Amino acid sequence: MKNIKLLFIALCxxxxxxxxxxxxxxxxxxxxxxxxxxxxxxLREKRHFEAPNWSRDGKFLIINHDGLLEKVSVRGEKLGxxxxxxxxxCNNDHGLSIDGKWLIIxxxxxxxxxxxxxxxxxxxxxSGGVPRLITGNAPSYWHGISxxxxxxxxxxxxxxxxxxxxxxVIIDEEIRLTDTDxxxxxxxxxxDGEWIYFNSHRTGRMxxxxxxxxxxxxxxxxxxxxxxxxPHPGPDNRSIAYISYIEDQKGGHPFGKDVKIRxxxxxxxxxxxxxxxxxxxxxxxxxxxxxPDGKSIAxxxxxxxx
Numbered sequence: 001m002k003n004i005k006l007l008f009i010a011l012c013x014x015x016x017x018x019x020x021x022x023x024x025x026x027x028x029x030x031x032x033x034x035x036x037x038x039x040x041x042x043l044r045e046k047r048h049f050e051a052p053n054w055s056r057d058g059k060f061l062i063i064n065h066d067g068l069l070e071k072v073s074v075r076g077e078k079l080g081x082x083x084x085x086x087x088x089x090c091n092n093d094h095g096l097s098i099d100g101k102w103l104i105i106x107x108x109x110x111x112x113x114x115x116x117x118x119x120x121x122x123x124x125x126x127s128g129g130v131p132r133l134i135t136g137n138a139p140s141y142w143h144g145i146s147x148x149x150x151x152x153x154x155x156x157x158x159x160x161x162x163x164x165x166x167x168x169v170i171i172d173e174e175i176r177l178t179d180t181d182x183x184x185x186x187x188x189x190x191x192d193g194e195w196i197y198f199n200s201h202r203t204g205r206m207x208x209x210x211x212x213x214x215x216x217x218x219x220x221x222x223x224x225x226x227x228x229x230x231p232h233p234g235p236d237n238r239s240i241a242y243i244s245y246i247e248d249q250k251g252g253h254p255f256g257k258d259v260k261i262r263x264x265x266x267x268x269x270x271x272x273x274x275x276x277x278x279x280x281x282x283x284x285x286x287x288x289x290x291x292p293d294g295k296s297i298a299x300x301x302x303x304x305x306x
Contacts (some may be wrong), residue, residue, distance in 0.1 A: 020084035020255055021048045026303040029063065029072060033296050034239065034263060042076035050219075050283030051092035053300035054291050056100030061289075061298050064092050069105070083128030091119055094143040097149050097256045098191070101126055104134075104152060112193070114138040116157035123169060129170045136172050140165070143230075143287065144188035144196070146213070153177070153196055165196050166213070177215035183251050186230040188288060189213070190237050197221075197231040197240060201251045208242055208264060221269060229253050230285055235294035240264040243285040243299075246277060255282040261299060279304060289301060 012052045026226040029043040029052060048063040060071045060079060067089040071079035084105060086091060093106035103126045106119045117139035122131035134152060153166045156174070167174040178184040182201035189196055197210045203220070206227040211218040222228050227245035230253075234241065246258040259281050261274045278301045289298040
C-alpha cells in the first residue's frame with residue numbers, strides 16, 4: 001500500500017503524462033491583477049502548457065510544453081523555445097533567479113533511475129545554454145532560490161519520504177529542512193530571504209506553512225476546508241498567492257479539478273479569493289509567477305472540450 005501511495009504522489013509532482021490530459025483541451029494563459037481582480041487572457045491554444053514564470057524585467061513569461069520551455073510576451077506573442085541543451089524533458093518546476101540572470105529547471109533525466117521519479121535540478125543562463133547539474137540525487141523538484149542566488153530549495157523523496165531540502169548552487173550537499181509524516185512540497189524563499197514558504201500534508205490536509213531558512217519555526221498559516229498548494233511569496237514580503245483545490249485530494253495535486261487562486265496576508269492571516277472556481281490544478285500555478293512590480297500574477301486555466 002505504501003508503494004502505491006508513493007507512486008501516486010510521484011505522478012502528482014512530475015510532468016503530466018499525455019494519458020492524463022484530455023485530447024480536446026484548451027490552455028489559457030492569464031494575467032491577473034491581484035488588487036482589482038481584472039484578468040487579461042494573453043494566449044489560448046488547443047494544446048496543453050503549464051506553469052508560467054514572469055521574467056524579472058516584466059516583458060515575457062516562460063511556460064513548459066512537451067518537455068521544452070517557451071517564451072511568450074506579455075502581449076501573447078510567441079517568442080520561441082529556450083535552448084536548454086540536452087535537457088529536453090523539463091517538467092513544470094522551473095523558474096528564474098531574483099536577478100533574472102539564471103534559469104533553474106527540473107529535468108526528467110533518463111540517465112538516472114530512482115523510486116519516485118528521475119527529475120534532477122539544473123541551472124543555465126536565462127537566455128539559454130548548457131545546463132549544469134545542481135542535485136545529483138533524484139527525484140528532486142525545484143521550487144525556489146534564495147535572494148542571493150546561493151541556495152535552491154526543492155521537494156525530494158529520500159528513503160521513501162517526501163520532504164523539503166536545500167542545497168548550495170555550486171556545492172551539491174543537500175540539507176534536509178522538514179522531517180514529518182506526509183508530503184512537504186513547494187518551498188519558496190521570501191524576497192527578503194527571511195522565510196521559506198511551503199505546503200504540507202502533515203495534518204492530514206494540505207495547508208500553507210512557513211519556516212526559517214534553517215528549518216526552524218515551522219508554522220501552519222492556513223487551516224480552512226481547502227487543499228492549499230504552492231505558496232508564492234510576493235515582492236512585498238506580505239502577500240502569498242497559492243492554489244486551492246475545492247475538494248480533499250488526499251495528498252495529491254492532480255490535473256483537471258475544481259480549483260481557485262487565493263491570496264494570504266501573512267501579517268493578519270486573512271485570505272481572499274483572487275479567482276472564481278475554474279478547471280485546473282497541476283500546471284496552473286506550480287511555480288513563482290508574480291510580476292516584478294507585485295501587482296499581478298500569471299496562471300493557466302484549462303478547458304476540456306470533450
